[in-house]
Structures are given as C-alpha cells and as structure tokens.
Amino acid sequence: MPRALVVGNTDGIGLALTRRLLADGWSVVGVSRRPAELTGDTYEHRVADVAAPGYPAALSGLGPLDLCVYCAGVGELFDPGRLGDQSDAIRVNLIGAALTAEAVLPGMLAAGAGHLIGLSSLADVLISPEAPGYAASKAGLSSYLLGLSKALRPHGVAVSTVRFGFVDTKMAKGAATPMKIGVDDAVEVLMRCVRRRPAVVSYPRRMSLAARTLRAVTRLSLLSPPPRGT
Template sequence: MQRAVVVGNSDGIGLALTRRLLADGWAVTGISRRDSPVSHERYEHRTVDVTDPAYPAAVPADVDLCVYAAGVGEQFDPADLAAQTRAFEVNLLGAARTLEVVVPAMVAAGRGHVIGLSSLADVLISPDAPGYAASKAGLSAYLLGLSTALRRHGVAVTTVRFGFVDTKMAKGGAAKPMLLTVAEAVEVIMRCVRRRPAVVSYPRRMSVAARVLRVVTRATLR
C-alpha cells in the first residue's frame, strides 16, 4: 500500500486531495493546524502548525508521496508586516522543514515524490501581497533546484503553479480570472502523481499573463 503525507489538509485543495488519495487506495497522514473532518481507516491526522518548533517531529518520514499544500497570504498593511513575515514562515520555511524530514528517507529508499503547491504569483512583484508572491517565488526556486538535484537519487520533485483556485484564500471582491474549482486543481495534482513532471503551470494562459504583468510592473519601477 502506498503512503502519502498531505500538509495543509483541513480544507481546500489539501482536504479534497486527501479524500481523493484515500478513494484511490492510499494510506494518508494529514497535517494541519486545525483538526480534520476526514474519518477513514487508512487516515491519520496530526494537528500542529508548520511554524511550531515541534512540527518536524509530526512529519512521517517513510512515505511514497509528500504534498505540501499549506499556504497563507494576507493583503499588505504597513502597520502589520508580521502578516507578510508569516507568509514566508508558512509558504517557504514550512515546506523546507517538511522536506528536511521526508527527502533523506526517500533518498535512502531510492524512490519517492514530493509535490509543492506554489503559485503563478511566483513571477510577480506584488504591492498587494508582497510576502505571498516572494515566498512562492522562493518555494518554486527551491523545488525546481531540488528536482534536478534529487533526480539521480530516484526522487521526483514537482512544482505546481496554480492561478486562482476557489478556496477561502481566494475569497474577496477582486476579479479572479480563469478561476479553477478545487476539483479541477485536484485533477491537475493527480496527473502530477502519475507523470511526475518537474513543473506544471495551470491554467497555461494565466501563466503567460502573469509573465507579461511582471514585465509591465518592472517597467513602472524604473
């Protein structure tokens, strides 16, 4: 039986992915800062925040698949830069601390797959959520570097760069073009589980638009 750990799975993409993996016969350990609504004989939940010093001890090392789906992103408030700092702690450092546990065990076994949920915002210079964009840029760069470094050890690393997905993080009044459903996002991830690409950017048209926006934004900074 294949074993997975899904970090950040009390709601949204992580929760839906957990249920899909269980339906497909996986044994799953879920980790999140809130309790999970999932109840299944092949499911175990561990409630802990990825920023907690005790977090690494909660991560199971002996897994075939690790999906890091934890993420936060707050709008910029000059009176609350701590919210931007937390984006780095959760989106980037939490992922790095997770991989400290699972990657050595995968390398020792000569197999395994890591999937990190990044964002098409990783190419943006964002005045609205600078911590989110910068932390996702760091996450994408780290995962892509690990993908090349770990390939010869039999370990695959996939960076999934989504645009807007219909989760609580996407709530608000701003327009969200090409909004994906959670079910669509899970299908993309499951294709990654099967095919193990180094990177997937979805929707592709939004990926192109994000790169154009970066060029325009950089031009305004000169």
C-alpha cells in the same frame, strides 16, 4: 498500498486531495493546525502548525512515504499596520515547505524512490505591492523545489512544483480573480502530476502567460523615474 503525507489538509485543495487519494486506495497521513473531519482505517491525522518551532518533530516516525504534498499556505493583502502578515506568508509558504522536505526526503533517498510536490503559485513571477510576502514566498518556493528536482532526480526521487493561478478557496482574495478554477479541477491537475512526476506544472497556461506579461509591465514601472515635483 501506497502511502502519502498531505500537509495542510483540513480545507481547500489539501482536503479535496486527501479524499481523492483515500478513494483511490492510498494510505494518508494528514497534518494541519486543527483536527480533521476525515476518518478511516487508512487515514491518520497529526495536529501541528508548520510555523511553530517544534513542527519538524510532528513528522517523526512517519515510516516509508511514496508521496508528500505540501498544501499549507497563507496570504494576506498588504496592510501597513500588519507587516507581520507578510512575514507569516514566508514562514508558512516557504520555510514550512523546506522543513517538511528536510523531514521526508531522507527516507525517500534511502529508498531510492518517492515524490515531493509543493503547491506554489503563478504569482511566483510577480513583484506584488498587493501581497509582497505571498509573492516572495512563492518565488522562493518555486526556486527551491526546481533546484531540488534537478538535485534529487538522479537519486530516484521526483520533486514537482505545481503553480496554480486563482483557485476557488479562501486563499483567492481580492476583487478580481481571473481564470479562477475549482478545487476539483486543481485536484485533477495534482493527480496527473502524481502519475507523471513532472518537474513543473503551470495551470491554467493562459494565466501563466498573463502573469509573466504583468511582471514585465510591473518591472518597467519600477524602473521608470518618479515624476518631478512642480
């Protein structure tokens, strides 16, 4: 029976993915900040905060893993009175993912097999005044995972970066959420990724193109000189 670790799985994509893996015959270990509603002989849950100092210890003694999916993520719109929210995004979305990789990859490398998937975002190409911490964390995550993919593939370990646009979860904040997809659609994308093990998946593709266009427009606005006072 294949064995997976899903980090951040008490709601949203992580929860739906865990249910799908269990239904498909996987044994799953889930990790999140609160207890899970999931039960079963092939499911184990560990309560841990990926941003807490002792987080890596929560992943000790996992045993062999065929798959690890990092779904944990936070992101708040910018509030000048709450700059800590932006730092939190970097701690959870980027540092937490790196610590997870640090914990699970040695076992995969020893086995010469395994697959690490990180949920990034199409916002990884943006310079975002609306959510600077979120965009920066996803840019760092994508860069880190893509680098790991090239470094580890010769050793038999696959690393995939999955870049979603807006998904119908609590993370989809803001007045406009164009091309938003459902959680079930996101899970189907992830399951294809599990089967094919690509280095990167960007979905929806039209949203990926739109994000790159927006980045170009934003960069031009930043490079333009400020208006002169009268």
